[in-house]
Amino acid sequence: MSHPPPPSAPPTPPAGPVIHDAWTLPSNDNVNPYAFSVELDGQWFLQKGKMIAFYGQVDFQGIGAGRLDHLIAENFHSPMHAADWVVAQGRGKMLLADRSYDINSYRLDDGNLTIRSGNLLAFEPGLSLKQSIIPGFLTLIGTGTFVAASNGAVHFVEPPIRVDPQALVGWADCPSPCHHYDHAYLRGVLGGVRAMTGIGGASGEEHQYEFVGAGQVLLQSTESVLAERATGAGPEPGT
Amino acid sequence: MPFTRINSKMIEAQIAPGQRVFSQRGAMLAYRGPVTFTPSITGGQGGLMSMIGRRVANEATPLMTVDVPAGPGGPGQTPSGTVMFGHGGHHIHIVDLTGETLYVEADRLLAFEGSLRQGTMFMGSQGGVMGVIRGQATGQGLFTTTLAGKGAVAFMAHGGVIELPIGPRGPVHVDPQAYVAHRGDVRNKLTTALGWREMVGRGSGEAFQLELSGNGMVYVQASEEKL
Structure with a gap:
């Protein structure tokens, strides 16, 4: 897979807005x-x-x-x-x-x-x-x-890596991920108390997608998933 | 410095075996290596009394401890871990502290090194009653979190962060809503420019300003939105 270099800092902006028309707009x-x-x-x-x-x-x-x-x-x-x-x-x-x-x-x-x-x-x-x-x-x-x-620039990483499900944008050329559950902190007396009572809370990082093999994983720089929003209804039939 | 910037909304932390980083819960994006994430009951450092202090001060953001436990072969035999952090699509700013104190709201903290001392400060202790009013105006409340010592801190802001040095050349005025954090030996006070226009609802919208003077740095976000 080829991808463009991440958009670096934009070049020094010219004075005033840039005006594009049908010919000066970039192509693809x-x-x-x-x-x-x-x-x-x-x-x-x-x-x-x-x-x-x-x-x-x-x-x-x-x-x-x-x-x-x-x-x-x-x-x-x-x-x-x-x-x-x-x-x-x-x-x-x-x-x-x-x-x-x-x-x-x-x-x-x-x-x-x-x-x-x-x-x-x-x-x-x-x-x-x-x-x-x-x-x-x-x-x-x-x-x-x-x-x-x-949401934020895409960051490319290579497996092996474990990724928060919400930060995952996608993956290329590598096998599908598997679920990884991490409850290592629930060990010991304190961990037992935590598991039984819920006191102390969860780390929020118990579940990841685990990638192994060759390929590339695309990460979004944030955990907020792009929410679906209504894009407006089309015209009523018959109008 | 264990924190490196990947892009404006994402950082990477290198954690050596035995080292420890505190981070906001759920802010991990991805990791490599034998890293463990443990919810911190006390919400940071300093034991039980500090925890009670934070709870009372409403500065108790859910934190977790991120560390790489030393394996059976000792710290030299365990590979180090790499963790990427980011949260909520906010811009992230990394600050390297070399002995001074950083004042920041707890819910803006993304991650900080375990070598830093975490504390809670009463706003009234910097400016008395006006300090309390300032806390209300900036949305900080009555208390704010302090981090002191040597180490790196990553905090979040809505929009990009600009650093304004505070020096002997005069005070810096900041919109209280755009204020993010400050560090160093800084005195701050809230200045008001209230007149009859504000009373009849035709004010300029800039009636309150934060005036910072002394020696240090203030961090301002390019937005008036709170986190």
């Missing part, structure tokens, strides 16, 4: 740490409500709404998430953002990557989306680019 690159510009020529899958602006001729089709059955049969294998996704079709530049979280694009070359479903914004056909066996995660398989959001 970040506009700033919080917005990503897609050069659309064909189709992209995106999660509902993550498109903030576009230039050109783009139309958005709900998944399962007819015309794109062939594409969806090829690339979208998660009926559970079908209602949250749309296909953008056409030519133009499309800007993606998500609640001012950090946005990054990643490229897979005949690889696989599993990511928390709320963190994935968009992906190219060429990748195909499947549900992971870990609930709440989606797996992308194939070759292509995808765009993901995270």
Whole structure:
């Protein structure tokens, strides 16, 4: 898996706001740490409500709404998430953002990557989306680019490592994690009292996902999981 | 220093066998090596009386002890551990203390080295009644936590942190809501600029200011939101 270098400190900001138009917007690159510009020529899958602006001729089709059955049969294998996704079709530049979280694009070359479903914004056909066996995660398989959001910059680590479930964004090329339960502090007399009475509390760190093997694990710099928010209802049918 | 910064919201702590770090409960993101996490009943250092003091002062944030127990082969044979910390999407600031005292709210503490002495201070002891009012205005309450000695502290702020040195060239004025922490030999007082406009609800919104003078450093967050 290849990924861009983490966005370092932005270069010295020019005086005043930067004005982009359809030609100066970057093509398949970040506009700033919080917005990503897609050069659309064909189709992209995106999660509902993550498109903030576009230039050109783009139309958005709900998944399962007819015309794109062939594409969806090829690339979208998660009926559970079908209602949250749309296909953008056409030519133009499309800007993606998500609640001012950090946005990054990643490229897979005949690889696989599993990511928390709320963190994935968009992906190219060429990748195909499947549900992971870990609930709440989606797996992308194939070759292509995808765009993901995270609260704070993503940090890449290599196994062996144990990760707090909430800080996990995803993992690439390594086997699925297993649960690790740590109750080492419940030993001894004091630990017994604690286990029996609950006095002293829990450390909050009893449960981790344990990764072993070769690959990369993507960490989010915080434990607050991206909460799902209503992205606004579409127009009423018939209007 | 055992704390290194990974990015603005994430730090990494290297813990050698036998060493100890206190951290807010649930703030661990990931770890490597034989690290144990133990909830600290007393909520930090100093035994039972300190615990009671913290409880009374409402400065008892759930803390846990993070350490690498020395294995059977002795400290030299045990590998050291690496722990990553982060909490709630807040920005994290690392401060290296070399003998001075850091004054910070307990719920802003993310992690600190076990070599630091933890204490509780009554706001009234710095400025009397105005100190108490200052505590109310900054949202600190009547008490605040002190950390003294040699070691590193990581604390959280909403938005990025800027450091403003306090020197002989004059006092520094800080919005009480944007105040995060300060260290060193600093006198602080709350200054008010209340006039008739505030009374009729047409104030500037900057009626209260924290004036810090002396010798040290104040940490200010780029937000007026509390944690």
